[in-house]
Amino acid sequence: MTNTDVSARLLRWFDRHGRKDLPWQSETSPGQRDAYRVWLSEVMLQQTQVATVLAYFERFVAALPTLRDLACADEDTVLALWSGLGYYRRARFLHRAAQICVEQHGGELPRDFAALAALPGIGRSTAGAILAQAHGLRFPILDGNVKRVLTRYHGIDGDLATSAVERQLWLHAEAHTPVRRVADYTQAIMDLGATVCARSNPRCDACPLAGECVAFREGRTAQLPARKAGKSIPTRATVMLVLRDTRQRILLERRGPQGVWSGLWSLPEATDADDAWRIAQRHARIDDAQALAPFTHVFSHYRLNVEPLLFDQATARQEVADDAQLRWCSAGDLAALGLPAPVRKLLQHLTAEKNLRSA
Known part of the structure; x- marks a missing residue:
């Protein structure tokens, strides 16, 4: 032809x-x-x-x-x-x-x-x-x-x-x-x-x-294009801090210019529960924490296991207002910000759950 x-x-x-x-x-x-x-x-x-x-x-x-x-x-x-x-x-x-x-x-x-x-x-x-x-x-x-x-x-x-x-x-x-x-x-x-x-x-x-x-x-549609050799992707873990204050605002942190979700607003992260408490106490006065359902998000090059930790009824510290990379956001604010999809889904679920309990 x-x-x-x-x-x-x-x-x-x-x-x-x-x-x-x-x-x-x-x-x-x-x-x-x-x-x-x-x-x-x-x-x-x-x-x-x-x-x-x-x-x-x-x-x-x-x-x-x-x-x-x-x-x-x-x-x-x-x-x-x-x-x-x-x-x-x-x-x-x-x-x-x-x-x-x-x-x-x-x-x-x-x-x-x-x-x-x-x-x-x-x-x-x-x-x-x-x-x-x-x-x-x-x-x-x-x-x-x-x-x-x-x-x-x-x-x-x-x-x-x-x-x-x-x-x-x-x-x-x-x-x-x-x-x-x-x-x-x-x-x-x-x-x-x-x-x-x-x-x-x-x-x-x-x-x-x-x-x-x-x-x-030639019966080679399954072989062409040639496939790259498969390789296992590594797994990483993080703790996401869901700091929610008495006005139902969530603390967000803008991610740095490098790495995944660069420049997006996301939840603060910690290496483990103890580290999460230390970070949370820097940003707010807190009394208790509740472990939320963990989830896994798969990127093209690694798998991320996320353990969300909810610090409810937190009292915001003034220092947050002085940091351009941190902000307390209402549910209405979230719609106007670039958030990673799994973070947006998590926060929407929390808001819906809170509304159900209040109804």
């Missing part, structure tokens, strides 16, 4: 089965999609599935409908809107890139490929996706779904992370990208990878490329 045949088959498949009603696909003028919405969707879809992204996308653009709105927002607002999507560095890059666009590009995403790809969080594939989908410009993409399609179709062995394999995939991506209907083709090959050429149990019987797919012909 020629490169033209590949794109033609994908476009025919897309016309019948592709996703055409996604909220970032709406056009501002014939053939022109809103580059800001396309960019936001591309960043959100990194490491996250469409079904999960939809609600976050709608909430984000309702609060920050334009690139200038994003650039002018404070970081807490951006992180609060992102809270639950994870990989928070994406949100910070998005925020900083919007500010650079206002400072250097007239408040718009640049249409020049090099300038666009140079923005924080926008690499070659994301830049190509924005220019192809928003402006119909002929640029290839190579996200995870596309890599899987091309690896199987061409029967490419080897680790996808190596530069040699990546160069090979980019050559194929470039060759298959058509001159016309670039936006539809870009969506088509992403849709094919997401809905048909899935990582597990691909639906080869529904694939328009199955007839010439090397992996399908």
Whole structure:
């Protein structure tokens, strides 16, 4: 099958089965999609599935409908809107890139490929996706779904992370990208990878490329792309302090710039119960502590066992007001802050439980 045949088959498949009603696909003028919405969707879809992204996308653009709105927002607002999507560095890059666009590009995403790809969080594939989908410009993409399609179709062995394999995939991506209907083709090959050429149990019987797919012909769809050797992830433990004062406010601490949840507001942490008491006494006058149900949160590189410890009816010390990294927050305040998803869930559960007992 020629490169033209590949794109033609994908476009025919897309016309019948592709996703055409996604909220970032709406056009501002014939053939022109809103580059800001396309960019936001591309960043959100990194490491996250469409079904999960939809609600976050709608909430984000309702609060920050334009690139200038994003650039002018404070970081807490951006992180609060992102809270639950994870990989928070994406949100910070998005925020900083919007500010650079206002400072250097007239408040718009640049249409020049090099300038666009140079923005924080926008690499070659994301830049190509924005220019192809928003402006119909002929640029290839190579996200995870596309890599899987091309690896199987061409029967490419080897680790996808190596530069040699990546160069090979980019050559194929470039060759298959058509001159016309670039936006539809870009969506088509992403849709094919997401809905048909899935990582597990691909639906080869529904694939328009199955007839010439090397992996399908050789019975190697389970082996391609080559999987990295599995490795066990370490387990860490922490005690989270839930300090709740007599006004039902919770003490939050802004995390540092390094490590997971960097820059988010979270609960103070301790190494063990004794350490938790020492930290709690620095911030408030306390009488008792109650162990809450422990839980485990899994990151990409380690597992975190959390033991929450509730210090209820605490009396806030003045020192907290003098520390910019600490703040007492009401239930209403929490909605406007970027909180790690498990912390937000824990606090929502506590609030609901308190309301039930008060009813």
